[in-house]
Amino acid sequence: MSFDLAVWFESGRVSVAEATRTYERLCEGDLAGAGVVANEAVAAFHRELAARFPDLSEAEGDDVRVEASPWAAGLDVSAAHVIMPISWSRADGTAPEVLALAGRHGLVCLDPQAQVLHRPPAQRGADGLSLRPCVGLTVEDADPEVIDRAVRRLSAENWFLILERRSGHFLQVGHGPNAGLAADGFAVEHREGSMERHYRCVVSGRGEVAALVADYAAGADTWSVDVQWTGLF
Template identity: 40%
Template sequence: MSFDLAVWFAPAEVTATEAKARYDQIVDAEPGDVKHPQVAAFYRELTVRYPELVDDFENSPWAAGLDLTEAAVVMPITSPHAEVARFVLALARRHGLVAYDPQSGEVHNPGVLTLTSADGSRAENPDAATIRTTLQRLSVTNWHAVLERGDAYVQVGQGQHAGASEGHYALEHRDGSPDRHYRTDVPSREDVATAFLAFATHDDTWRARFEWRKLDF
């Protein structure tokens, strides 16, 4: 079993309908060398981490060779290698590229504010009410939520899964690379909401409200 992910450059956000139409054009296009600079940089970094399939079918995450056009890359990923999909999505964001999952129809636009939680819910560019509602749904089973924009995010976890003490929330934020990842424990959901809402509006003053410790990975 395998699934595809496609990555390309778009000058503006694309809808699911637009992404499907663009994907159909890509798979019907004549193959060629990648020429768009951002897509080319994505492809170089991708294949340093996961080289093109040659003959090592057992260990490669690719079900077949990567499909390349002048401004797009389509990747057939074998099902046991879900971590590759996460790497692809993060790499696409870093290079300012659209990532599209043709199986689910899900579009990942770069720079878009995305809110997700453990129960599988996902919202793009959520308003304050949506953010608060998502945080109110935190529970023992729906134990974390993440608000991300590009390589930066703020996230919250509760309970033993997050290593949070009883009655507290584990609040974390990352500014790009793993060496800029910080954590603090806060006693109230309102503290969490303050951080999430400020992050959503590009207000960095919330960081000074808490005492952070750097996490090493």
């Protein structure tokens, strides 16, 4: 198995569902059905990627280059897209570099494992949320459905997430014993500016957590769940 990432060019903002359909067509070899078009940014991305991480086919016979390559198999490349199968053992170090490179070239990058679409800076909102999960890649300008899935995936191992605005305000969730709670407990904290405006509540229902996170992501003035917030400072 491998940890896969796919990049291509989109002229406008597309949804995760639309990007997933594009990816599925690309995996089937149906470029026409995928709707992707050749773009010099894709070629430039691939050149820089190959210079940093050699394709296995190009490194064949060179043990040093093969060892240096993070790929689990050959890349799927056209003038319109690149699909990269990363070895699981190398994913933590390689995937962030791929995301950064895609962003510099103005390309979208789909993580099909987590169903997350990483957009280039030009397609992000003015005050988009940064989502940092305990397990997985940081998502800039995260969509509501991506944020909700991150909440649903909280577990004993994947035990926290942080949502941060460009203003520096944030909301974070901790789950279970790693957060100093019972196995079914969730601690939600949010900070709006100074330390004196840092608050915390503890709830046991995942639905309550999802609602609080959705309220924060939407920029709501009030909370839709009746909880007891306690100031931490």
